[in-house]
Amino acid sequence: MLVNGVWQENWQPVQAKDEEGRFIRQTSPFRNWITPNGKPGPTGTGGFKAEGGRYHLYVAYICPWASRALMARELKGLKCLIDVTVVNPRLTDQGWQFGGHPGADDDTLNGARFMHELYTRADPHISGRATVPVLWDKHTQTIVNNESADILRMLNSAFAEIVDEGPDLYPESLAGDIDRLNEYLYTELNNGVYQAGFASSQTAYDEAYAKVFAALDKMESRLSDQRTYLFGDALTETDIRLFVTLVRFDAAYHGLFKCNRNTLQAMPFLHDYMRRILTLEGIANTVNIDHIKTGYYSIKALNPSGIVPAGPDK
Numbered sequence: 001m002l003v004n005g006v007w008q009e010n011w012q013p014v015q016a017k018d019e020e021g022r023f024i025r026q027t028s029p030f031r032n033w034i035t036p037n038g039k040p041g042p043t044g045t046g047g048f049k050a051e052g053g054r055y056h057l058y059v060a061y062i063c064p065w066a067s068r069a070l071m072a073r074e075l076k077g078l079k080c081l082i083d084v085t086v087v088n089p090r091l092t093d094q095g096w097q098f099g100g101h102p103g104a105d106d107d108t109l110n111g112a113r114f115m116h117e118l119y120t121r122a123d124p125h126i127s128g129r130a131t132v133p134v135l136w137d138k139h140t141q142t143i144v145n146n147e148s149a150d151i152l153r154m155l156n157s158a159f160a161e162i163v164d165e166g167p168d169l170y171p172e173s174l175a176g177d178i179d180r181l182n183e184y185l186y187t188e189l190n191n192g193v194y195q196a197g198f199a200s201s202q203t204a205y206d207e208a209y210a211k212v213f214a215a216l217d218k219m220e221s222r223l224s225d226q227r228t229y230l231f232g233d234a235l236t237e238t239d240i241r242l243f244v245t246l247v248r249f250d251a252a253y254h255g256l257f258k259c260n261r262n263t264l265q266a267m268p269f270l271h272d273y274m275r276r277i278l279t280l281e282g283i284a285n286t287v288n289i290d291h292i293k294t295g296y297y298s299i300k301a302l303n304p305s306g307i308v309p310a311g312p313d314k
Contacts (some may be wrong), residue, residue, distance in 0.1 A: 005127075056109055057082050059084060
């Protein structure tokens with residue numbers, strides 16, 4: 001991680017833990033927003049106006065948080081406005097690295113070798129982890145935002161005056177319901193699988209395991225009435241948040257993270273729902289199973305031998 005702008009130690013998967021061995025996720029330090037007129041968003045400072053070609057997205061296919069941003073970019077027709085760099089899926093001793101793996105890109109925009117170099121370019125004295133996604137401003141040469149929830153929401157609306165495509169992922173009529181279900185899914189499932197995988201005590205693991213499958217059971221029941229998406233016929237950002245965990249479940253969380261009561265394929269409504277979203281135009285472009293398996297199984301703390309399983313392949 002970075003301490004006062006200097007890389008201090010080999011990358012470790014556990015960001016922090018409490019006295020019971022529960023995994024604690026780091027808070028994102030860059031929280032500015034792109035807005036139609038460049039005024040400040042809900043957090044951060046202003047100056048980031050929605051303009052075509054100004055912004056760049058750094059992502060990892062392995063990362064569910066980064067995949068949220070990729071999905072929004074596809075669904076909202078923003079590929080022509082925001083270009084993308086994909087990092088190497090293997091976690092190195094210096095964190096995310098550019099190039100060196102099929103489907104991974106060199107950083108031709110900024111010439112960095114590792115993601116942490118972009119963090120210190122944005123803030124020479126920063127302390128913390130260098131995570132993805134990163135939304136980069138080419139004009140000011142800085143990070144706009146590295147919080148996936150913010151990026152997902154701003155991509156839904158910030159560029160509407162330039163490109164107005166795709167579903168409204170955060171309709172006002174559902175805002176309260178979306179916020180509540182988002183929080184539940186994050187706490188119990190999206191982050192819950194990581195709390196199970198990175199638990200450093202039996203108590204912490206048992207607690208996380210229980211809430212992961214309680215959430216999956218609840219979503220399986222919710223979808224059993226044959227609704228298309230979580231809130232009916234309308235695709236929202238909550239569906240994106242659920243999908244990114246589901247599409248990684250059998251490939252990584254079931255085995256490596258010990259969330260092994262059953263596979264997702266054993267839950268017919270959730271599995272069909274995941275496949276339904278995967279077939280939406282452009283969404284398959286945001287999923288790379290090779291990167292997902294290669295990346296997760298490169299985590300030495302969980303898989304010292306580095307062996308990547310042969311399946312599943314889709």
